[in-house]
């Protein structure tokens with residue numbers, strides 16, 4: 001089969017013929033139909049952690065083409081449409097990624113794609129929606145609309161969650177137009193439902209995205225522009241001096257973490273998407289240590305970076321399994337998928353177009369000099385490729 005394989009020395013990836021994977025007894029074998037890109041895919045091609053030869057890429061959707069002997073037929077069968085993510089080349093650990101014609105994945109770490117979603121839309125959901133859910137529900141702690149094993153989460157993260165939730169929660173999403181931010185806002189709103197609490201949603205995004213963010217399903221109460229140098233002071237003023245009970249910084253670069261922390265109420269909590277150790281942000285003397293997590297924890301495996309390790313977490317895996325069960329019925333009804341941009345050329349164009357658009361590390365470095373219509377800046381959308389388009393490059397880019 002063809003797969004997009006890392007060339008660590010060249011800091012790129014090439015389409016190569018590699019062996020078909022074989023499913024273990026608890027795994028399913030998936031014919032991949034669509035893939036979607038994440039900034040971490042491009043980050044770790046430009047700055048490789050993995051060795052050459054590893055299949056890159058995280059998000060996929062496709063059809064179940066075979067099942068392992070211990071996969072319960074009540075849960076998943078041949079022909080089901082599913083979506084999920086693998087770890088790509090985003091760690092030192094040697095695990096294959098998803099940008100390939102076929103892959104294997106544990107049966108309970110995919111969600112079933114409802115008929116209301118196209119397979120291309122489904123490809124863009126798994127990684128960013130779980131990133132948002134881990135931050136909002138698993139780490140910060142407002143109520144989720146599904147059950148999961150919270151005792152073990154509290155043991156693993158004894159200081160992260162607020163002991164008592166206020167009646168009206170002030171929730172700030174920094175980077176509200178990122179894909180992670182678009183899910184975070186929806187999940188924060190959903191939290192209010194089971195508890196009967198009110199949530200006031202504050203967002204930081206460019207003005208060009210405000211009409212989207214004021215409308216359903218996001219319904220932001222207050223928006224400020226990240227290009228204003230005093231955006232954090234504007235947020236504080238809009239909260240009438242109460243501050244934020246929860247902050248989700250969906251950028252976590254430069255001074256965003258420090259400024260976001262200045263909007264927190266005295267007992268507030270803050271989730272971030274990039275680690276202190278990774279060096280994308282620097283801050284000292286903050287009132288709290290922000291809570292970082294890697295979405296990969298949901299796969300239930302240890303994740304080695306250069307210099308630090310995210311430990312294997314059964315609690316995070318349990319949360320991911322329950323979240324995906326919920327997603328199978330919620331996406332398309334309770335949860336609106338982020339819009340997609342269908343990119344031309346399949347696997348063959350991922351490096352030269354898609355990874356180019358996402359840049360090699362931080363948002364500010366996304367520089368574009370290309371004029372094709374599909375090379376416009378990424379804003380409030382996911383980049384998606386169809387695997388079948390890999391065969392017809394000239395036709396699909398014409």
Ligand SMILES: NC(=O)c1ccc[n+]([C@@H]2O[C@H](COP(=O)([O-])OP(=O)(O)OC[C@H]3O[C@@H](n4cnc5c(N)ncnc54)[C@H](OP(=O)(O)O)[C@@H]3O)[C@@H](O)[C@H]2O)c1
Nearest residue numbers: 039131175177178179180206226273293294295363379380
């Ligand atoms: N910890 C984890 O496991 C994990 C998992 C997933 C993602 N991430 C990280 O989360 C971040 C977001 O990922 P994503 O896929 O959601 O990103 P994305 O959709 O590609 O983000 C693009 C958006 O970022 C906005 N933006 C750019 N610079 C900004 C700034 N300085 N302030 C506020 N908004 C800004 C842009 O807004 P405009 O177009 O309006 O300018 C654009 O809409 C990335 O850094 C990613 O690596 C971490």
